[in-house]
Amino acid sequence: MHNIQPNLNKTYLKAASAKGVYIYDENGKAYLDGSSGAVTCSLGHSHEKLLPFIKKQLDKLQFVYRSQFASEEAEQLATRLYELSPDKSLTHSFFVNSGTEAIETAMKIAIQYWQENGKPEKTHFTTRKKSYHGITMGALSLSGHALRRQRFEAMLEKYPALSADLENDSLEDQVAEFEKAIDTIGPSKIAAFVAEPMVGAAGTALAPVNEYYACFKAVCDKHEILFIADEVMTGLGRTGTWFGMEHWGTQADIVAVGKSLGAGYAPIAATLMTDKVLAPIKKGSGLIMSGHTYSGHPLSCATALKVLDIVEEDDLLDNVIKKGAYIKSALYDLQKKYPVMQIVRGKGLMMGFELDPAIKGMQAKLIEHCYQNGLLIYPAVGGKEGTDENGVLISPPFTINKSETDELLGKLEQSLKECS
Template identity: 35%
Template sequence: MAPGTLMSETKDLPNTTASKILPGRIKQQESALLHRSLHKAPLEVVSASGHYLTTADGRRILDSTCGAAVACLGHGNERVHAAILKQLNTVAYANSLIFTSTAPEELSRFLVDSTHGHMARAYILSSGSEAMETAMKLARQYFMEKSTPESQRINFIARRESYHGTTLGSLSMGGHVARRALFEPMLLKNVTRVSQCNAYRGMSGHENTESYVARLAQELDDEFQRIGPDTVCAFVAEPVVGAATGCVPAVEGYFRAMREVCDRYGALLILDEVMSGMGRCGTLHEWEQEEVVPDIQTMAKGLGGGFAPVAAVMLNHRIVDQFIKGSGIPSHGMTYQAHPVACAAALEVQRIVQEEDLLANVRKMGTLLGQLMHEQLDDLPYVGNVRGKGLFWGVEFVRDKVSKEPFDPTEGVGIGIHELALEEPFSLSLYPGAGSVDGRRGDHIMLAPAYNVTEAEVRHIVDLTAATIKKFFEAKDA
C-alpha cells in the first residue's frame, strides 16, 4: 500500500519547488479541498491519455509510475469506460447485506480461478487500507470459529520499514516510523516487528542467501517464542516492499522459510500485494513466484487500474472451510463492498490484461527496464542501489556508496528529484519516498510504468530518469 509523499517532511525545504506556486498549480488559498499538503500546491491535471497527463499550464507529463503504481493500462481506456457505463445503466449500487449482482460475482470468480485452486473466496472492497483491516479481522475470526476457539491469538508480527495502510488498524501493522509518529499513542499494541528482507541493507558481508534467510527465519521464530507462539494470529509481509523502501524484493527462499515458521506454530501468513500484485511484478499474484500460498492475500492498485476505487482480500480454503463449519458469517461489512461499478471496471481491466497478454510484456519490458537502469544509474556517485522486479523498480540514494550512509532527511533528496522531474525539459512523474533505511532516513524513487509500455517508452523513461538524477546532484553540489 502506498500513500502520498511525506510533504510534512519537505514543506520547509528551500532547494525544492515544493513551496512554489507554479503555473498549472492550484492555489491553496482558493481551494476548498483538503489536499495531501496545505503547504504544497498540487498540479492540476486537465486531461489524461495513454501514458501522459496534461496539466493546466499545458505541460504533457510522462506518467512513469502509473500514479502510485495504479494505472496499469495507462489512462483513457475505452473498453473500461464502456464497461463502467454499461454497469451504470444496469445497476450502480446494491446493498451487499441483502443483494448480489453479476459484476462482483464475475470478478470474484476471476480472482479465485486465477490462483489455480489455491484460494477459495474473494472479498471486494474500496481501498488497500480497508483490505488490510479486513484481513486482520478475518484472521482473528478464523481462530474464533474453531470448535475450540483460540481466543488467545490476538498478536500480529509484521516487519520494520513496511507500509500496510493509513487507517488506524493498517497503520498499526505498518512499520514506517514517520507515518506512525503522530498517531503512535492511538495505535494497536498487539503488533510486533522483525527485520525486513533487504539484502542491500540487511545481508552482512560474510553471509550468502541461504544463511541470510536462515537468520531471518530464526529471528521470526524467536519473536514467536518471545510473545508466546500460541498468541500469534499471523505474520504479515509485502512480497516486494513498495512505498516504505522502494521496490525491495525478498531473496530466494525467504517466504518459504517464513511459511515454515508460521506453520510450526499454527499461525496464518498474510501477504500484502496491494502495490506489488495483480501483475506488477510479472505474474498476476507475486506469491506465485515465491512458491508459497498465503492464507490471506490483499490487493488493490493494479486490480482496477485507477478506473474505480477497488481492492480485494482473498482467503484460502483453510480459512473459508473453517468459516463454513462455524458461524458462516464473516463478522465484517462495509457499505461499498462489492460495489457493482467498481467490480465491472476491475473485471474489464483484468480481461484486457489477460486477452492482450500484458503479463508477458511486463516480464519482457521489466527485464529491459532493470537492465537499462543498472547500465545508466549503478555508477552514479549518489546511487546506492537499483532493485526491483517486473515493472516495479526503485533507486535508493546515499551520501556515500561504500558506507551506504543515507542523506539527512532535511535535504529532501527523494522529493527534490521528484519535483525537478516534473519540470521542463524532463516533464516526468517519478514516485518519491523517504525512510527506506530506518523509517526516517533514506531516500528513494520508484518507477512503475503501465503494463502496455513499449520498448521505446522504457528507454525514454530511463533516459529522463537518469538525466533528472544527474541534474539534481549537479545543482546540489554546485
C-alpha cells in the same frame, strides 16, 4: 482552496485530461506517468477498450447493497480471482474499496478464523519493520513506516516487527529472529504473520531471498499462525506474475489486493482467502464481521473484471516482464554514471532505486526535477532502518511501449544530471 491536498501550503496544478501513459495539466503540459499514480494505473489512462465497457455497465447496474442482493459482477470477479490464484487456492473474495480496508479485513478474518476454531486468544500479529500496510489504526499498527506512524504511536498496537535485513542477513538468522518474536508473545496469542512479498513504499522494491517465504510459511504452520500476504502493490501483474508470491512459489492463507485491481478506474480492493480460512467461519457464525457500504459495488467489480480481461487479452504480463528487464538494465547503466544512485532493485514494472542518504533532500529534489521535466515518479523510504527518505519507485503502466520507455529513461537521466 477548499479541497485538501497532501501539502496544505502548496498550490497543485490541476490535471485536465489523461490518455495512455500521459497526464495533461490545466496548461496542456504532458507528464509521463512513470509511477502509475501511486503504482495503480496499470492500464494507463482512458483505455479505449475499458471506457465503453464502463459506460455500458453504468447503464445496466451501478449499486446494490450487499446484505440485500448479490450481483453477477461481484460473483464473476470472485471467480476470476480464484482462477488466477496460484493452484486455484484463493477460493473466496471479500470486496472492499482500498488496500487499507483489504488489510483491516484480513486482520479481522484472521482473528475470527481462530475464534471460530476455539482459539480466541490468538489476536496478535507479527510484522516486519520495513512495511506499509495502510493508513487506518489497525493497518498502521502492522506498518513499520516511521513517518506515517509517528504522530499516532501512542494509540497503535505494538506488534513485534522483524528488523533483520532481508537482503544481507542470512536466512538462518532471519528465521531465528522470527522464532524469537513468536516466542516472546507466545504462539498461542498470534493470529497471523503479515508481509508484503516485495516491500514497496516502505522499502523501495525490497525483496527477500528465494527460500524466505517457504521457510517463514513452514514456521507459521508449525506454530498455527496464518500467513497474510499484502499484495496490494505487488498483486495482479505489477511484478510480471498475477501474484507477487508466485516468484517465491509459496502460498499465503489470506491475500490482500488493491491498486492494479481497479487500475485507477474504480476504487476497489479485495481480501482473498483459502477454503481452509473460510470453512470454520462459514460453519460457525456464518458471518464475516467486516464490510463497508460500498463493498462489492457492481460497477467497480465489473470494471475490475474487464481490467483483468484486458491484462490477459493484450498479454500485458509479457510486456511487464520485458519492459521491466529493459528499465532495470538501463537503471544499472545510469547507476554507473550517477553514483548518487546507490542501489537498484525490483521485479517486473515495480522497479526502485535508493539515492545516497547522506545527501539530504536529494529525493525531493530529483522528484521535483522529474516533474518539471514532465515525468512522474514515486517516493519511497529506504536505508538500513527504513527511515531514510531516499527511495524512488519507477512503476509505469503495463501498457508502456518502447519509445515511451525510452522517453521515461531520458527524462530521468536529464533530471539526475540536473541534480548531480
